[in-house]
Amino acid sequence: MDWLKLPPLNGLRAFSVVAETGSYTLAAQKLNVTHAAVSQQVRRLEEHLGVALAVRSGRGIELTAEGASLARDLDIGFATIGRGVERLTEIVENRPVQVTMSPAFAVEWLLPRMAEFQHEYPDITLMLNPTAEVVELKPGGIDVAIRYRDKRRPVAGVQPLLLSDMVVIGAPELVAGRDLSNPASLMDLPWLQELGTNEASEWFTFHGVIPDRRLTVHHMPGNLIMDAVRRGDGITYTSRAFFREEIEQGRMIELFSEKLFGIYFVETRAGAQRPAVKAFLKWLRAQAETVTV
Amino acid sequence: MDWLKLPPLNGLRAFSVVAETGSYTLAAQKLNVTHAAVSQQVRRLEEHLGVALAVRSGRGIELTAEGASLARDLDIGFATIGRGVERLTEIVENRPVQVTMSPAFAVEWLLPRMAEFQHEYPDITLMLNPTAEVVELKPGGIDVAIRYRDKRRPVAGVQPLLLSDMVVIGAPELVAGRDLSNPASLMDLPWLQELGTNEASEWFTFHGVIPDRRLTVHHMPGNLIMDAVRRGDGITYTSRAFFREEIEQGRMIELFSEKLFGIYFVETRAGAQRPAVKAFLKWLRAQAETVTV
DNA sequence: CCGAGATATTAGAAAAAGTAACAAATGGAC
DNA sequence: GTCCATTTGTTACTTTTTCTAATATCTCGG
Numbered sequence: 041m042d043w044l045k046l047p048p049l050n051g052l053r054a055f056s057v058v059a060e061t062g063s064y065t066l067a068a069q070k071l072n073v074t075h076a077a078v079s080q081q082v083r084r085l086e087e088h089l090g091v092a093l094a095v096r097s098g099r100g101i102e103l104t105a106e107g108a109s110l111a112r113d114l115d116i117g118f119a120t121i122g123r124g125v126e127r128l129t130e131i132v133e134n135r136p137v138q139v140t141m142s143p144a145f146a147v148e149w150l151l152p153r154m155a156e157f158q159h160e161y162p163d164i165t166l167m168l169n170p171t172a173e174v175v176e177l178k179p180g181g182i183d184v185a186i187r188y189r190d191k192r193r194p195v196a197g198v199q200p201l202l203l204s205d206m207v208v209i210g211a212p213e214l215v216a217g218r219d220l221s222n223p224a225s226l227m228d229l230p231w232l233q234e235l236g237t238n239e240a241s242e243w244f245t246f247h248g249v250i251p252d253r254r255l256t257v258h259h260m261p262g263n264l265i266m267d268a269v270r271r272g273d274g275i276t277y278t279s280r281a282f283f284r285e286e287i288e289q290g291r292m293i294e295l296f297s298e299k300l301f302g303i304y305f306v307e308t309r310a311g312a313q314r315p316a317v318k319a320f321l322k323w324l325r326a327q328a329e330t331v332t333v
Numbered sequence: 334m335d336w337l338k339l340p341p342l343n344g345l346r347a348f349s350v351v352a353e354t355g356s357y358t359l360a361a362q363k364l365n366v367t368h369a370a371v372s373q374q375v376r377r378l379e380e381h382l383g384v385a386l387a388v389r390s391g392r393g394i395e396l397t398a399e400g401a402s403l404a405r406d407l408d409i410g411f412a413t414i415g416r417g418v419e420r421l422t423e424i425v426e427n428r429p430v431q432v433t434m435s436p437a438f439a440v441e442w443l444l445p446r447m448a449e450f451q452h453e454y455p456d457i458t459l460m461l462n463p464t465a466e467v468v469e470l471k472p473g474g475i476d477v478a479i480r481y482r483d484k485r486r487p488v489a490g491v492q493p494l495l496l497s498d499m500v501v502i503g504a505p506e507l508v509a510g511r512d513l514s515n516p517a518s519l520m521d522l523p524w525l526q527e528l529g530t531n532e533a534s535e536w537f538t539f540h541g542v543i544p545d546r547r548l549t550v551h552h553m554p555g556n557l558i559m560d561a562v563r564r565g566d567g568i569t570y571t572s573r574a575f576f577r578e579e580i581e582q583g584r585m586i587e588l589f590s591e592k593l594f595g596i597y598f599v600e601t602r603a604g605a606q607r608p609a610v611k612a613f614l615k616w617l618r619a620q621a622e623t624v625t626v
Numbered sequence: 627c628c629g630a631g632a633t634a635t636t637a638g639a640a641a642a643a644g645t646a647a648c649a650a651a652t653g654g655a656c
Numbered sequence: 657g658t659c660c661a662t663t664t665g666t667t668a669c670t671t672t673t674t675c676t677a678a679t680a681t682c683t684c685g686g
Contacts, residue, residue, distance in 0.1 A: 049342035086472035113417020117410045124406020132384045
């Protein structure tokens with residue numbers, strides 16, 4: 041292929057629009073630049089090719105024979121490219137919105153609200169990816185990530201979604217009748233924690249407790265933890281928002297809490313978002329206002 | 334036309350080459366940039382489109398389904414554009430070299446050397462445009478201008494071609510037996526000068542002579558002036574280089590001279606020159622060395 | 627487990643493109 | 657004719673994009 045030594049493509053595009061509109065001024069409007077920019081692009085292209093493409097003619101311009109010939113080919117070429125891009129865009133636009141989040145968040149927060157979202161935006165399909173892993177946001181992959189971050193290490197420039205106290209929580213049948221007034225006493229209870237994390241021992245460390253005996257920690261996926269805690273299989277460290285009603289009604293016991301230590305925020309990948317993704321983000325923001333616990 | 338909102342064209346080109354070569358490294362070589370540049374172009378394109386086009390695969394990459402689809406269209410599109418440009422280039426490359434210069438220079442300097450040039454470069458056709466007017470150098474028009482400039486007002490950054498004393502010259506039969514020892518005495522002789530110029534009165538002014546009677550000045554094209562002067566129809570102000578031999582042999586009389594006042598220089602239009610133009614310029618430079626009078 | 631060969635990512639340098647302001651040419655209104 | 661609106665042409669300067677160089681990361685084969 042020897043089209044590698046193509047002239048400046050932006051100049052070609054500019055000239056193509058000039059040829060189409062028959063005017064620098066109109067072409068500039070179409071391209072959202074000033075006429076000076078278009079004029080310079082075409083001049084540079086002419087210098088590169090060593091041939092005049094358009095000449096002044098009265099109040100406007102007219103193409104030279106060479107210019108007209110080139111314009112024809114450019115039109116066909118760019119149209120081909122445009123069709124290819126368009127087809128791709130259609131595929132992309134219609135792809136479901138890909139969202140990743142922690143299993144706990146999915147079960148306790150998003151899933152309960154999904155029906156409402158679907159009612160509001162029946163045409164948008166959400167694909168959830170509940171995982172504790174941090175998935176990279178790249179084109180063609182995950183569109184939106186809802187992530188948890190300890191508020192002690194705040195992250196700049198992201199949309200907070202849920203700001204909540206973090207609590208250690210357990211079912212009444214598990215904790216009843218015990219003296220749990222100091223952190224160290226929690227070492228005797230079984231902890232449930234997300235696969236691949238180490239929340240229990242971090243919690244003790246943060247409270248100045250150096251474990252003097254082996255902790256009982258069961259690792260399991262976040263979505264199962266919540267039910268297990270409710271059944272009384274163990275205690276866990278999580279957002280109060282997920283258990284607010286149950287705590288108020290006495291169906292769960294809050295053992296310790298850290299004020300506003302937990303923050304869930306929304307992260308999107310770089311670049312422009314598809315309409316469907318924008319709609320989901322808008323809906324998320326609206327939800328966020330109502331749930332700052 | 335809605336291909337106005339095409340993605341970044343340079344990104345498309347980069348991706349197209351990546352698709353063709355199947356490698357960022359090879360594509361970078363073809364495009365004469367580093368692989369980092371290609372990588373970034375493709376990444377930006379992916380962000381713009383919101384779709385992955387190529388994914389890492391082992392030690393190299395492979396295209397996604399979307400990438401392969403786009404690559405096909407790009408290939409066709411760029412090929413179309415490339416063909417159009419190529420056709421244009423061929424027309425341009427084969428166009429004769431367009432040279433403009435003063436009629437005097439053409440007749441006295443260039444034409445006598447043309448045969449030699451044609452012998453050296455039989456494939457290159459020169460088109461001469463002998464005119465006193467300053468023709469604009471623009472793409473598709475004049476390629477090379479050989480211009481005269483009074484050396485008192487030097488011009489920067491151009492290739493000098495002929496540096497010569499300027500002389501007032503006449504045929505022996507016209508000037509014989511006259512006392513022409515001071516400038517004012519030249520007012521009695523008929524002057525021949527280029528159409529549209531005013532060399533005669535400028536010469537008198539420069540020599541501090543205020544004409545006290547009407548000058549006899551015949552205007553005619555520069556090429557005719559030289560022959561007319563030889564025939565003895567009048568005197569003129571010109572480069573000594575054009576008459577050097579005749580002066581040495583006494584066939585023409587040098588009346589006055591200004592040391593190195595005249596300079597002919599070569600000017601080319603902006604941008605890269607076609608091979609034929611380059612060859613002509615090279616030849617000109619070689620000639621220049623031999624004729625600094 | 628190492629090293630060759632590939633892609634990925636950055637900060638900062640270099641190049642390209644765009645803007646604003648003004649100049650120049652033209653055709654029509656008066 | 658002169659004036660005026662419209663369009664292209666030009667240039668200094670600013671902004672944006674692109675490229676490079678350095679370095680990190682990943683993968684395969686010995």
